Amino acid sequence: xxxxxxxxxxxxxxGGSLRLSCxxxxxxxxxxxxxxxxxxxxxxxxxxxxxGNAGDTYYSGSVKGRFxxxxxxxxxxxxxxxxxxxxxxxxxYYCAGxxxxxxxxxxxxxxxxxx
Amino acid sequence: DIVMTQSPDSLAVSLGERxxxxxxxxxxxxxxxxNKIYLAWYQHKPGQPPKLLIYWASTRQSGVPDRFSGSGxxxxxxxxxSSLQAEDVAVYYCQQYYSTPFTxxxxxxLEIK
Numbered sequence: 001x002x003x004x005x006x007x008x009x010x011x012x013x014x015g016g017s018l019r020l021s022c023x024x025x026x027x028x029x030x031x032x033x034x035x036x037x038x039x040x041x042x043x044x045x046x047x048x049x050x051x052g053n054a055g056d057t058y059y060s061g062s063v064k065g066r067f068x069x070x071x072x073x074x075x076x077x078x079x080x081x082x083x084x085x086x087x088x089x090x091x092x093y094y095c096a097g098x099x100x101x102x103x104x105x106x107x108x109x110x111x112x113x114x115x
Numbered sequence: 116d117i118v119m120t121q122s123p124d125s126l127a128v129s130l131g132e133r134x135x136x137x138x139x140x141x142x143x144x145x146x147x148x149x150n151k152i153y154l155a156w157y158q159h160k161p162g163q164p165p166k167l168l169i170y171w172a173s174t175r176q177s178g179v180p181d182r183f184s185g186s187g188x189x190x191x192x193x194x195x196x197s198s199l200q201a202e203d204v205a206v207y208y209c210q211q212y213y214s215t216p217f218t219x220x221x222x223x224x225l226e227i228k
Contacts, residue, residue, distance in 0.1 A: 061216070102155070
């Protein structure tokens with residue numbers, strides 16, 4: 001079964017850090033580009049970052065310089081290191097896989113940034 | 116950045132009737148070297164991850180009912196549900212994967228009239 005499972009979400013204070021993980025199974029992880037997409041409560045989907053199967057990385061303007069995406073193909077795992085967190089980063093974070101369009105999605109992990 | 120604009124923001128349609136959602140990109144998402152349109156449609160229900168419905172603007176994902184169809188070219192695209200079913204109540208998003216950042220439209224909330 002194709003599966004992505006996110007973990008690492010939680011409550012963090014403004015200015016703090018959090019590391020999200022995404023464990024993949026049931027498909028050839030190393031051949032997929034991997035994304036993070038988020039949705040704040042009551043808002044739409046927002047693309048956050050992608051790491052290509054060759055390791056190239058791209059970020060949205062709202063997180064560039066604060067978030068770092070990485071992957072470990074030997075462990076079929078994707079990560080998102082989030083630093084200098086702000087209240088507006090509060091959201092459900094989904095990992096997703098693509099070869100072009102995103103056709104594999106996890107169920108999401110919730111990040112809350114609040115004092 | 117490519118801006119994706121959907122219309123309407125919300126839509127109420129009677130069961131069995133047609134639902135049409137529009138999406139406009141601020142620049143072309145047609146890649147001329149392979150003649151493919153880098154546009155996808157997703158269905159998102161509360162408490163669930165987004166579900167891919169349509170890719171390459173008009174190709175239905177495996178397992179998606181044939182009442183869902185996508186069309187369009189250049190910068191204007193349409194998602195059509197030919198005969199609305201109760202389980203189609205959701206928010207629908209278009210998304211371009213032509214260039215980073217891979218932007219989504221703001222979403223269209225579809226309800227039953």
